[in-house]
Amino acid sequence: MNKLPVKRLAVLGHPVSHSRSPAMHSAALADLGLGQQWSYEAIDCEPERLPALIAGMAAQGFVGANVTVPHKQAALLAADSTSAAALQIGAANTLTFGPEGIYAENTDAPGLLEAIARPVAGKRALLLGAGGAARAVLWALAGAGADVSVWNRTQSKALELVAALGGSVENEPDPSRFEVIVNASAAGLGGDGGIESLPLDPGGFGDGQVVVDMVYGEQPSSLLAAAASAGASTVDGIEVLVRQGALSFQSWTGLEPSCDIMRMAARS
Numbered sequence: 001m002n003k004l005p006v007k008r009l010a011v012l013g014h015p016v017s018h019s020r021s022p023a024m025h026s027a028a029l030a031d032l033g034l035g036q037q038w039s040y041e042a043i044d045c046e047p048e049r050l051p052a053l054i055a056g057m058a059a060q061g062f063v064g065a066n067v068t069v070p071h072k073q074a075a076l077l078a079a080d081s082t083s084a085a086a087l088q089i090g091a092a093n094t095l096t097f098g099p100e101g102i103y104a105e106n107t108d109a110p111g112l113l114e115a116i117a118r119p120v121a122g123k124r125a126l127l128l129g130a131g132g133a134a135r136a137v138l139w140a141l142a143g144a145g146a147d148v149s150v151w152n153r154t155q156s157k158a159l160e161l162v163a164a165l166g167g168s169v170e171n172e173p174d175p176s177r178f179e180v181i182v183n184a185s186a187a188g189l190g191g192d193g194g195i196e197s198l199p200l201d202p203g204g205f206g207d208g209q210v211v212v213d214m215v216y217g218e219q220p221s222s223l224l225a226a227a228a229s230a231g232a233s234t235v236d237g238i239e240v241l242v243r244q245g246a247l248s249f250q251s252w253t254g255l256e257p258s259c260d261i262m263r264m265a266a267r268s
Helices: 021-031 047-060 072-078 084-089 108-116 132-143 155-165 222-229 237-253 259-267
Strands: 007-013 038-044 062-067 094-098 101-105 124-128 147-151 180-183 210-213 233-235
Touching (some): 007 021, 007 047, 021 259, 084 132, 108 132, 108 237, 124 132, 132 147, 132 155, 132 180
């Protein structure tokens, strides 16, 4: 009996060796009994090679791909069709290869809201950063009814982001004024900086706040450590990764994965 070809999945990034997505998705596939029929791998791709890579993936047996830094905006342009959310955000983190071509969507936005796990409507939110990840954060928070202020080290980029997706620019953020704080900047990426690189006074954190750090590493970030010690609720980048990853997984397979399984694999 001939074996059915393996349905391939991947995460595309540059660099991508640090990604927890292969372990997380492979664990979810195994848990659902799909480990022999599906595979998930990491593909490091330089930006100039990305369009050609994406264009040829369906012919190589790929069913879908996650997209991470720095390719999210380029992935949107490489697709044949897009979800309304991805188009409005201007970035895609999930590609699906089907008979009608390449479909791009963005699960970062709903994944963030699921990770926060509390209503944000009417809340004052501070977004740190103005890059690709920040676009999804702003779109998600503003769309859910939060009043979002954006700080970025380069103010012109914050102004561009606000002009595109709404909100206001914050020059000297006081954490005590916000109920939701999300770090989508590069502070803490690769173990560099953290709260030390952000214009935040740790004395401004407190009960009733939720602080999210999109960056993840081996240990909780210094931002989350400071927030937690002051009594704030915290959400790390692994939880956001799990939530957006589960939505991507469901798009590709039609099955709902176990977030507990994915979380365990991503943290191990």
